[in-house]
Amino acid sequence: MTLTRSLSGSAHRRRRGAGRQSRAGVAFVATYVLLLIAFGILPTGYAVYFAFTDAGGTFTGFSNFVTTARDFRFMDAVGHVAVYLVFWLVSLVVFVVGLALLLHRVASGTVSKALRFFYYIPGALAGAASVLVWLFMLDPTVSPVSSLLGTLGFDTFGEVVAPGNLALLFAIIAFWTGAGGWIVVMYGALNNIPKDVMEAAHIDGAGAWQTAWHVQIPMLRKWIVYMVILAFAGGAQLFVEPQLLALASVGVAGRDYSLNQLTYDFAFQMNNINGAAAVSVELLVVSVSAAALFVARSGFFDAD
Amino acid sequence: MPVNKPSFSQERVLNRRRPALLAGCAAMVVLTVAGCGSGGGTGTTAKDGFTQVPQKDGALTVWVDATRLEAAKLYQKLHPDVKLDIVTYDGNANGSNYLQTKVQLFNRTGKGWPDVVFSSQNNEVTWAVDAGFAAPLNKGLIPEATLGQFANGANDVCTVNGTLYCLRNDLSQVVLWYNAPLMKKFGYTVPTTWEEYQRLGEKVAKEHPAYLVGDAGDSFTPEIYLWASKCGANDITGPKAVSVNTTSEACTKMAKLMDVLIKNKSMSISGVFSTDFAKAKADKVLLMPGPAWYGGAVFKSTLKTPAQQIAAAPIPQWKGDTAPSTGNVGGGTWLLSQHSAHIKAATDFLKWVTTDNAYQGEKAPGFPAHAPAAENWLKAQGSSGYFAGDLGALKDASSQVWPGWGSGQFSQEAIWAATVKPGMTQGKTIASLLPAWQDTIVKYAESNGYKVSQ
Numbered sequence: 001m002t003l004t005r006s007l008s009g010s011a012h013r014r015r016r017g018a019g020r021q022s023r024a025g026v027a028f029v030a031t032y033v034l035l036l037i038a039f040g041i042l043p044t045g046y047a048v049y050f051a052f053t054d055a056g057g058t059f060t061g062f063s064n065f066v067t068t069a070r071d072f073r074f075m076d077a078v079g080h081v082a083v084y085l086v087f088w089l090v091s092l093v094v095f096v097v098g099l100a101l102l103l104h105r106v107a108s109g110t111v112s113k114a115l116r117f118f119y120y121i122p123g124a125l126a127g128a129a130s131v132l133v134w135l136f137m138l139d140p141t142v143s144p145v146s147s148l149l150g151t152l153g154f155d156t157f158g159e160v161v162a163p164g165n166l167a168l169l170f171a172i173i174a175f176w177t178g179a180g181g182w183i184v185v186m187y188g189a190l191n192n193i194p195k196d197v198m199e200a201a202h203i204d205g206a207g208a209w210q211t212a213w214h215v216q217i218p219m220l221r222k223w224i225v226y227m228v229i230l231a232f233a234g235g236a237q238l239f240v241e242p243q244l245l246a247l248a249s250v251g252v253a254g255r256d257y258s259l260n261q262l263t264y265d266f267a268f269q270m271n272n273i274n275g276a277a278a279v280s281v282e283l284l285v286v287s288v289s290a291a292a293l294f295v296a297r298s299g300f301f302d303a304d
Numbered sequence: 305m306p307v308n309k310p311s312f313s314q315e316r317v318l319n320r321r322r323p324a325l326l327a328g329c330a331a332m333v334v335l336t337v338a339g340c341g342s343g344g345g346t347g348t349t350a351k352d353g354f355t356q357v358p359q360k361d362g363a364l365t366v367w368v369d370a371t372r373l374e375a376a377k378l379y380q381k382l383h384p385d386v387k388l389d390i391v392t393y394d395g396n397a398n399g400s401n402y403l404q405t406k407v408q409l410f411n412r413t414g415k416g417w418p419d420v421v422f423s424s425q426n427n428e429v430t431w432a433v434d435a436g437f438a439a440p441l442n443k444g445l446i447p448e449a450t451l452g453q454f455a456n457g458a459n460d461v462c463t464v465n466g467t468l469y470c471l472r473n474d475l476s477q478v479v480l481w482y483n484a485p486l487m488k489k490f491g492y493t494v495p496t497t498w499e500e501y502q503r504l505g506e507k508v509a510k511e512h513p514a515y516l517v518g519d520a521g522d523s524f525t526p527e528i529y530l531w532a533s534k535c536g537a538n539d540i541t542g543p544k545a546v547s548v549n550t551t552s553e554a555c556t557k558m559a560k561l562m563d564v565l566i567k568n569k570s571m572s573i574s575g576v577f578s579t580d581f582a583k584a585k586a587d588k589v590l591l592m593p594g595p596a597w598y599g600g601a602v603f604k605s606t607l608k609t610p611a612q613q614i615a616a617a618p619i620p621q622w623k624g625d626t627a628p629s630t631g632n633v634g635g636g637t638w639l640l641s642q643h644s645a646h647i648k649a650a651t652d653f654l655k656w657v658t659t660d661n662a663y664q665g666e667k668a669p670g671f672p673a674h675a676p677a678a679e680n681w682l683k684a685q686g687s688s689g690y691f692a693g694d695l696g697a698l699k700d701a702s703s704q705v706w707p708g709w710g711s712g713q714f715s716q717e718a719i720w721a722a723t724v725k726p727g728m729t730q731g732k733t734i735a736s737l738l739p740a741w742q743d744t745i746v747k748y749a750e751s752n753g754y755k756v757s758q
Contacts, residue, residue, distance in 0.1 A: 072747040141579040156580055158521075158573075158729040250523050250575070251721030252729075268405040269713075270752060271431065 044284065050277030064278035068266065073256045074279075080167060081258050085235045087171035092231050093224060096179050100186030101212050116187065119180040130177040131244045138169065161245060161253035170241045178234075182227050189223045190216060225298040232294075233287040239264070259283055352647075353443025353467070360645045363387040364653060367403070367421040369395025372473075372636070375422075375663045379656055386649060395424040395636070403428065407437045410643075419644040420653050422473065424636045426461040427711035429469045430543075432639055438469040439642040445651050446471070450659060456703045458673040461711045462637060464543060471658045473636035474670030475678075476595040477701040478528050481603065484615045484692040486515075486590055494591075494617045498533070501591075501620045502561050508590060509568035517591040520562050520728070521575035523721035524633045528593050531631030531709045532619050533558035537745060540710025545755045550742040557622070559734040566728070573728050576602050593619055595633035596671035596698050604690060611690045616697040629706040635673065671698050678702070714748040 054060045068074060099119070106112045122130060139157040140146045154160045161169070193216060201215045217224075238258040245254035246261075256262060259279055267276035295301065347358040366388060368376050376390045396403050403423055410416040417437065432438035441462075442451055451459070451468065455475060462470035482494055490512060495501040505517040520529070530537060535555035539547040549555075565571035574580040576594070586607040594602065599616065603609040619630045638658055644650045657663060664672040665680030672678040678699065686694050723744040727737045742758070749756045 071751050073751070139579060141583055156574065156729070157578065158725065162729065163726055249721075250577070251715075251718045252523075252725045253722075255718055255722050268408060269401050271408065271435070273408075 047277045047280055047284075050274050051281040054274055060274075064274045065282070067272075068262075068275045068278050071262070071266075073262055073265075074259075077256065077259045077262050081236060081238055083167040084170050084238060084258075085232065087167055088174050088235050089228060089231055091171055091175050092179060092182070093228065095175070096182045096186055096227065097217065097220065097224065099179075100183050100190060101216060103183065103187050104190040104216075105208065116184055119183045121180065122176050123178065123180040125177065127177065127240050128244060131173060131241050132248075134169075134173045134176070135245065135248045157249065158252060161249050163253065166242070166245075166253060166257065169245075170238065173241050174235065178231070185227075186220060186223060189220055193219050221298060222300055225294050225300055229291045229294050232290050236283055236287050352445045353440040354642050356647060357643060357645050359647060362646060363389040364420070364646050364649045365389045365391065365418045366653065367391045367393055367418040369393065369397065369422060369424055369636075371395070371669060372422045372657075374667060375657050378663055378667065379653060382662060383656075386653075388653075391418065395422060396428070397424050404431055404435075407432070407435055411435060411437075417641045417643040419641050419646055419650040420657075421639050421641070422636055422657075423639065424634060426472070426635050426637050427713060427715075428637055428639060429462055429464055430711065430713035433464050433469050437639070437641060437643070439640045439644070439647075440467045440469060441471065441640065441654075442468040445640070445647070446655060450655065453659065453675055454673050455675050455678065457705065457707060458702075460707070461635075470637040470639045471654060472673035473638055473658060474597070474668060475673050475702050475705075476597055476633045476635040476670065477698065477705050478532055478593060478595050478619050478631040478633065479697045479701050480617045480619050481589075481592045481594055481598055482615055482617060483590055483609070483613050485613055490515075490590070492590075495620050496618070497623045498558070498561060498620045499623050502564060504591070505565040505570040506568060509565075509570040512590075513569070515588050515590045516570060516572055516585060517565060518562075518571045518593050519574070519576050519581070520566060520571050520734075521573040521578065521581070521725070523575075523717035523725070524595075526716065526720050526724075527631050527633045527709070528595070529558050529562060529631070530555055531706060532593070532629060533622070534629055534706050534708060536708055537742070538709045538712065538716050540712050541757075542755075544753055545757070546710070546712055546745075546749050547757045548742055548745050548749065549758060550738045550745070555738060556735055559738055563733040563735055566734075577606060582606060595631075595635075596701075597633075597669065599685075599691065599695070600669045612692050614691055615693040616691070616695050618697050618700060628700075628704045630701050630704050631709070632705045635670070671702065712749065712752070712754065714745075714752045714754075716745070719744050719748055 051064055052059060052061065054064075103112060103115055103119075106115065125133065137143050137145065138149070138160045140149045140155055140160065141157070143149055149155075149160065197215060197219075198211070201211045206214065237260050239260040242254035242257035242261055243264075246257075256265060260283070263276040263279045266272045266279065348355045350356075364386060366376050368390065370392055372395070373390065373392055376388065380386070380388045380390070394402050403421060407417065429438055439445065442448070446468075454472065458472045458475055459468055459470075462468050462472060480494065487494065490508075492504060492507075495504050501517065508515050508517055518529075519525075522528075526535075526537065533554050535558060536547060536549045536552055537555065541547050562571060566573055572581065572585055574585070576592075576598075586609070589603075589607070589609070592598065592602075599614060603614045618628065621628055638654055640647075640650050640654055658672075659674045659677055661677055661680045664674055664677035666684050668677075668681060672681050682695055682699060685691060720741065724734065724737045724741050727740070728734065746756050746758065
C-alpha cells in the first residue's frame, strides 16, 4: 500500500529518472535473487534431493517419508505443532489487531510513541535470549512473578513445564517476542487508511467499535493475511523454544516436541540426514500450501 | 568413504605434475573416492589397526569441556614445546550431541576433526565407530601394559567387538554420601542395607522432618537407585541389541522403597542441581546416594557444604545379596580421531591426560579411571581436608558397578526425564510409572535401530 502510493506520487519525476531508477531496481532485485538462490533455492533443492535418496545417493522414492512418519515421535510432534499453531495464530491475530487499534486511538503523541517503543522492546532481543528470559520468569524459585505462579498453583519449575502446558507456554513466549514488531507494522497500516474514509464513517455515525469492525479491520485484511502467512511458516518451524527448554529442564520437557527438533534428531543423533530432509520437505509443502490457500482466499495480490 | 576424502585432496595439491590423471581422478571423486584413492597411492598407511593419513607437523587440536580445560592447560605448561590448539565446547553434557553433530558435518566436508576430544558422556563409541571417527587404541597406539592399569571394567563402555575406541577419564561409581556430624548429632548410624535405609528414612521423616536421605529428581536418578538394585532396564547385549525389563522384582522393590520415602518427604524430587534444591534443601542433606563426583561437584561447588562434614560410605545392599553392586552415573571419555595428522602427539596427550599423576592423580575433580592415578587421587583428597574421613568407599565401589546396565546410543537419562519425571511431579508413584518407562525405552531403542528383547 505504502509502495503504490509513493510510486504514484513520484509519477511526474519518473521520465527523467526512469533509466537510472530501473537500473537501480534491477540491481536491488538481482542482489536479492542471488541471495535467494544461494540461501533459499539451492538448499531447498538439496533437501529435496536428500529426501528422495538414501545415504548412498540412490533414488528411494517415498521411503524416507514413510520411515520418518512411522517413527513413534512423529504424530506426537505433528499434534504438538498443530496445537501450538492454533494458540499462536489466534492470539497473534486477536491481540495484535486489538492492540494496534488501541494504539491508533490513543491521541497523545508521547503516550503513543512510548507505547510503540514499549511494544517493540521484546522483539529487539534475539530469539534465544528472550526464551532465556522466560525460563527465569517461569521458574517459581527465581521468578519476579512467583507469587502469581503460586496463585495459579505452580510451586516448582517442573509443575510449570508439565507436558499439557507446553503449547500455551510456547505461544506466550512467541507472542511476547514476535508480536511487538507486528503491532508497529499494523499501526503503520492503520495510519495509511485514508482520512476521508475515516471521516465518512464518523459522519455516518459509526462509533469506535463499528469503525474498527466495518472499516479498519477490512482494510487491514491483507496485512493480517501477510502476518498469518509468515507466522504460520515460522511457527511450523518451532525449534528454539522447546530445545532451550529441554536443556533448561534437563530433558523433562521439550525434547522431541516439535517436527524441527525431530529433524535435528534424525540428522545428528540417528545419522539419518535423508529422513531429516524428508521431514523438512513436508514442512515446506505444508507451509507453502497454507500460504497459497491464504493468498487465494484473501485476494492478496489483487490490485487496490 | 569420507575417510579417504581429505587424503585424496592433499594428493591432488601435491601432485601437480600429472594434471590429466588428476582431472580424471577429480571427476571420479564424485563416483568412487575409495577406488581412485587406492589407485593413485594417497600416502595413507594402514597402521595401528586403521588407515592413517599422512602425518604432518602442526598444532594438535584438542576439544575439552570447561572442567577439563585445566587438564589441557596443565599439559601445555608441562610440555611447552608441543603446539596445542585448545578448543572448549559443552562436552556433550546432558546428551547435547554437539560432538556427534559436528563430526557428521566434518565427515561431509572432509576436514575439521579435532585430534583428541573429551566427552562427558560414556556412550560416544556407539556412533563414533560407525562414523569412522574414533581410532582403535589397543591395536598399537596405547600399550597393553598401560591399558591393564585401568580399573576393572572401566573401559567396557569404550569397547566395541573387542576393540578399544576410547579411554575412560573418570569413574562415577555410586556411593552413599552422608553428613557425618549431623548423623552423629541425630544419633543415627549409616545404613548398610536398603531395608535399614528405608527404616532410617521413615525415622527421619518423623523425628527430623525436612531433612533428606536422598534425592530422586534428577534425570540420572535411575542410574543411582535402580542400577544399584540390579534393575534390567538397560542391558545392552550387543552392538545393536538391548534387553529391557523394568518390572522385574529388582526394579519394583527399589521403586516402592523410593515411593515410600518420596511420600513422607525424606526423599526430595527436585534434583540436586535445581535452583529449588540449592535454595531450600542445601543444608538439609543427611544422606545422599550419588556418584563419585557428587563430592566435588554437588557438595563442595553447588551446595557449598562446609568442610569436614561430608563422608562416603558403601551404597546399601538388599538383605541377603551376596555380591555387592552399585550404579554409575556417566564418567567422561577421551577419543582420538582416525583423521588426525599428528597421531604421535595426540597419543602422547591422550596417555598423559588419562594416566599422569600431575593431572589425574592431583587435580582431577572426579575419581580417575586409571587405578594408580586413583590411588594418588584418594591421597590428595585425604590431605585436602574437605571430606570427613577417607574416601575408601569410592575405591571399593569402583569395581562393584553392576555390569548389567550398558551404554546405548539412546539416552536413558533423557527417557527418564521425559517419561517418569513429569509423572512424579504430578504425584504419581514410580512403581506405577515403570511400565510406561519400559514402553518408552523400547520405542527409543527401536527407533535407534536396536533389536529389543523384553
